[in-house]
Amino acid sequence: MYAQGLIGADGKTGESPEFLEAFQKRIDAEEKIEPNDAMPEGYRKTLIRQIGQHAHSEIVGMLPEGNWITRAPSLKRKAALLAKVQDEGGHGLYLYSAAETLGVSREQMTEELHSGKAKYSSIFNYPTLTWADIGIIGWLVDGAAIMNQIPLCRCSYGPYARAMIRVCKEESFHQRQGYEIVMTLAQGTPAQREMVQDALNRWWWPVLMMFGPHDSDSQHSDQNMAWKIKRFSNDALRQKFVDATVPQGEYLGLTFPDPELKWNEEKGGYDFGPIDWDEFWRVVKGGGVMNRDRIRDRKAAWENGAWVREAALAHAEKRRQRAAEAAPIAAE
Numbered sequence: 001m002y003a004q005g006l007i008g009a010d011g012k013t014g015e016s017p018e019f020l021e022a023f024q025k026r027i028d029a030e031e032k033i034e035p036n037d038a039m040p041e042g043y044r045k046t047l048i049r050q051i052g053q054h055a056h057s058e059i060v061g062m063l064p065e066g067n068w069i070t071r072a073p074s075l076k077r078k079a080a081l082l083a084k085v086q087d088e089g090g091h092g093l094y095l096y097s098a099a100e101t102l103g104v105s106r107e108q109m110t111e112e113l114h115s116g117k118a119k120y121s122s123i124f125n126y127p128t129l130t131w132a133d134i135g136i137i138g139w140l141v142d143g144a145a146i147m148n149q150i151p152l153c154r155c156s157y158g159p160y161a162r163a164m165i166r167v168c169k170e171e172s173f174h175q176r177q178g179y180e181i182v183m184t185l186a187q188g189t190p191a192q193r194e195m196v197q198d199a200l201n202r203w204w205w206p207v208l209m210m211f212g213p214h215d216s217d218s219q220h221s222d223q224n225m226a227w228k229i230k231r232f233s234n235d236a237l238r239q240k241f242v243d244a245t246v247p248q249g250e251y252l253g254l255t256f257p258d259p260e261l262k263w264n265e266e267k268g269g270y271d272f273g274p275i276d277w278d279e280f281w282r283v284v285k286g287g288g289v290m291n292r293d294r295i296r297d298r299k300a301a302w303e304n305g306a307w308v309r310e311a312a313l314a315h316a317e318k319r320r321q322r323a324a325e326a327a328p329i330a331a332e
Contacts, residue, residue, distance in 0.1 A: 015040055015041065019038070019040075020040060023038070023039065023040060023043070024226070024227075027156050027226075027227055027228050030156075030228075031156075032156065032157070032158035032161065033156050033157050033158060034158045034159075035101040035102065035158075035159065042223075043227055043229075044102050044103070046220065046223070046224065046227070046229060047099075047102055047157055047160065047229065048099055048102050048103075048104050049118075050224075050229065051095055051098050051099040051102075051160055052095075052096075052099050052104070052109045052112070052113075052118055053118060053119050053120060053121075054095050055091075055092045055095035055096045055099060055109070056092075056109070056113045056118055056119070056120035057120040057121040057124065058088050058089075058091040058092035058095060059088070059089065059092040059120075059298070060113075060120045060121075060124045060294050060298060061088055061120075061121070061124050061141075062085050062088045062089060063124065063294055063297055063298075064124060064126075064127070064128040064133075064137070064290075065081060065084065065085050065088075065128070065134060065137065066085050067128060068081060068128060068131065068134050069081050069082050069085065071131070072131070072134075073131060077181075080177055081134065084138075084173075084174050084177065087170045087173075087174065090170075091167045091170070094163040094166065094167060095160075095163060095167075096109065097159075097163070098157075098159040098160050098163045101159050110302060113295075113298065114295060114298065114299050114302070116286065116295070119284060120294075121210060122206070122209060122210070122280060122283040122284050122288065123141055123206050123207065123209070123210050124290070124294060125283050125288030125289060125290045125291045125294060126202070126203070126206055126283075126288065126289060126290060127289050127290055129199075129202075130195050130198070130199060131181075131185075131195070132181075132182070132185055132192075132195040132196040132198070132199035133199045133202075133203070134178070134181060135178050135179075135180075135181030135182040135184075135185060135196065135199070136178065136182060136196070136199040136200055136203045137178060137203070138174050138175060138176075138177050138178015138179065138181060138182075139175060139178035139179040139181075139182050139245075139248070140178075140200075140203055140204070140207045140245065141178075141203070141207055141210070142171050142174040142175040142178060143175045143178075143241065143244075143245060144207050144208075144210045144211065144241050145171055145210075146168060146171050146172060146175055147211075147237050147240055147241045147244070148210070148211065148237060149164055149167060149168050149171065150164075150168055151230065151231035151232055151237075152164040152168075152230070153165050153168060154228070154231060155228065155229055155230075156227060156228040156229060157229065179248065182196055182252065182254075183252055186252040186253060186254060187252070196254070197254055197255065200249065200254055200255075200256065200257070201257040204256055204257050204258070205257070205258075205275065205276065205279075206283075208238060208241075208242070208272075208275055209275060209277075209279075209280040211234045211235075211237050211238040211241070212234040213234060213277065213280075214234065214235055214277075215233045215234055215235045217277075221233055221234060239269055239270075242261075242269070242270050242272055243269045243270055246261065246270055258272050258273045259273065260272060260273035261273065
């Protein structure tokens with residue numbers, strides 16, 4: 001059977017049951033869908049929404065860490081953090097380019113981000129108060145991102161899947177870099193240990209929210225899995241993350257801010273307490289500490305970079321004109 005309940009389908013694209021069934025057969029056969037292939041409008045719109053949100057998250061995610069480049073405690077730390085922020089800018093570029101293959105422009109995606117129509121990961125609306133936050137972001141935020149993103153390397157849409165291969169390799173480096181910062185602080189002075197424990201206390205629950213609502217409350221999860229845009233449910237990925245991360249923290253002698261966190265031998269994983277979804281939705285809807293600042297800074301960066309875009313377009317036009325003028329001469 002073909003997938004039911006097409007997200008975003010407009011009913012004007014001639015999507016007959018036969019077409020939808022044939023498309024689903026390609027998905028089930030693990031064929032990659034490419035930009036010029038016929039696809040349901042719902043599939044295309046879902047990918048634009050997801051890839052756009054992913055790209056926005058990479059770009060906005062540069063802000064909390066970029067704020068610490070000049071304040072990192074050593075030249076080594078500055079260089080590593082600068083390289084990481086540059087990587088995240090590259091990730092945004094790959095992802096915007098993948099979204100553009102679906103017929104949406106980067107300008108449109110940027111406008112939707114600035115207007116609030118498009119979202120980015122709620123995790124970046126929390127402030128980075130200390131250097132320990134940078135380590136925790138690398139260890140936990142990038143660790144959660146890897147857990148989400150590795151299955152995307154097998155996404156049914158080819159350009160997205162291929163972009164994620166490089167993204168995941170670089171995110172793995174970021175995660176190791178963050179854990180090394182956390183380990184150094186956890187094995188340092190009492191003040192350093194207190195600082196990293198405080199950071200863990202503040203970031204743990206927002207990181208668990210990164211995987212999205214419970215499966216029962218996730219509007220698009222079933223359809224996305226049928227289309228193989230995603231491979232695992234939100235709750236399954238969240239559980240895998242907790243199971244992988246808690247032993248890493250315990251090894252360093254850190255305590256997780258969840259009195260209900262305990263190993264469950266029967267299920268072979270950790271039980272953990274309830275997530276404050278009211279907090280999650282409040283931040284998603286613009287009520288986070290840094291929501292306003294993040295959008296303000298992105299708008300300023302876009303406006304201040306207008307001359308660079310204009311110069312690049314002018315240069316490209318000159319090269320096109322020169323190539324057109326040279327073509328008749330070459331033909332002779």
